[in-house]
Amino acid sequence: METLSRAELDALQVQRLRRSVVRSMQAPIYRDGAFAGKLDPETITSIDDIRRLPFTTKDDLRANGPFAYLTVPLSEIVRIHSSSGTTGTAVSIFHTSDDLANWTELVARCMAAVGLSKEDVFQNIAGYGLFTGGLGFHYGSELLGMTTIPAGPGNSNRHIQLMQTFGTTVAHLMPSYALSLMRNFEALGVDPKTDTKLHTLFLGAEPHSEETRLKIEEFYGAKAYNSYGLTEMNGPGLSFECPARDGMHIWEDQFVVELIDPDGDQPVAEGEVGELVYTTLARVGMPIFRYRSRDLAAFIAGPCGCGRSHRRITRLMGRVDDMIIYKGVNIYPIQIEKVLSGYSGITDNFLIVLENDQKGERITVEIDTEDRQLTTECAESDRLRKSLIEALRSEILVTVRIEFRQVAGDDALPRMKPKRIDDRRLK
Structure with missing residues (x-):
């Protein structure tokens, strides 16, 4: 799956888009709302046909409520996650058991791609609960067979104690917290390069520069990988850095990604910064089409040195609202x-x-x-x-x-x- 040819990926996306459009007709918003009659699955011959569908925005999800997007009875929903609500009413996303299995496999795929295995000890320094980062990484690491420590955020000195006690080799945390934790290491007289077994860090939940990554790597003596996701597209597992660390791959067997002019609705030229727009291809309970993320990035042209064929984006430039x-x-x-x-x-x-x-x-x-x-x-x-x-x-x-x-x-x-x-x- 990770090395499918471009033609094979395109054909798979068309097949899965057709299936998702058919499934979406069970949801009120797609059957009776703005999407009704916009796209006949029998007429989808290219992934570009997706442009015949209207965009979905966070305001749409808030205004219509999550139940309008459900394609299955609530009895088939096994978990609900929500966005932080920092820009307004929190948006809730509903998952079936199949959705969770797909999401978990994507996160495990990301972790395996950078060489992790059941021989590793994973310390998850992320919030659990409605936030997707904690449980998303937790179940991905367990699927990969790693020894998993559900540490959660806060209590910095205890995190360092856990690392030393259990031989943590991999940690997931926010870049700002990785920087803050440096002071605790120094105060305790613990050098993460020599006094822990850390070799890999996943940095997520906030944009950060390459310079910040290098500063973190220098202090911890570990390779740091950019992890990008958003609640509306499951969370972590949407995009990841491979060992080449030349941009972040989007898993195109699960998502369609577009880049558009943030002030309009037209695609931007290759290499130009635009707003990322996502469509789920395999979500069962709550499919979402052409979601305007408000995140800004650019496509990276050409093949990746890792051999994977899925498209790459640059690290996030920020959000449309931040510009x-x-x-x-x-x-x-x-x-x-x-x-x-x-x-x-x-x-x-x-x-x-x-x-x-x-x-x-x-x-x-x-x-x-x-x-x-x-x-x-x-x-x-x-x-x-x-x-x-x-x-x-x-x-x-x-x-x-x-x-x-x-x-x-x-x-x-x-x-x-x-x-x-x-x-x-x-x-």
Whole structure:
């Protein structure tokens, strides 16, 4: 399955799309709603025919409710997961036992692709419950036969103790937590390179730059792989990095992926950044067609060095909602993270503040630091500020103001909250 030819993959997608369209007619939204009559399965001859269907958005899922998308009785649903609800009412996704089996196989496939096996000990440092990351990885690791530690988040020192006690070789965690955990290792005098058996990390649940990955790998002495998924498409297992680590493969036997203009509905040219749009091909209980994820990435052309044929995307550039338009230039927070990761003395916590004053628009990047001296007017802070301004100008093509903010521990600007404050419309 992983090395099917392009022609074989295309034929499989067409076959599974037809089957999914037929199945979807059992759901009220597809039988009677906006999708009704849009696509006759008998007329599907190419995967491009999917464009005859309307898009599905998060607002659609909220407005119609999950039951409108169900193709089976509720008695056949064995699990419900939900999105975080950070941008509004949480979206719920319903799974049958077949859906869970498919999802588990995809996660196990991702883990096996980077060389993991039943000889490994897997520590899952992710939230369980409605969040998909915990249970998704948990069942994938068990299917692969790994010894699995359902550690969950929090209690950092205990995570380090578990790693040493049980010989953890693989961990799944958020990149920001991997960075935070470094302080606990240092405080305990534990070197993960020599005092643990870690060799593989899965980083997921938030975008991160290549520079952040390299910093994590250097500290832990382990290879870090980007894990990308979203609740509406099961969660983890949608996309993964192979050993070549040259983009993330999308499992095209299970999903159709499109890239469109975020401000419209037309495909973007190969290599251009666009909004990722997904269609489930094998989900039984709650199929979703042409879901606009709001995530931004680009396709990577050409074959992958690993030999797998499934299409690749770049690491996420961010979300459509994260993109800042400043004086006609598109800016993504991950570009700023990329620059900050190359400097010592500051953290990678930052806040972008956009304002209007008498001279026009102004953009400021507030950066957390534990170095009190940097928050004062001195030669060192002036040198660092000038260097950052120049490096950011080279990356994002605009000139910013830099302010340093002294923090300690819990005072840090939280990464999971919005990284920008836009007051331009309020002036």
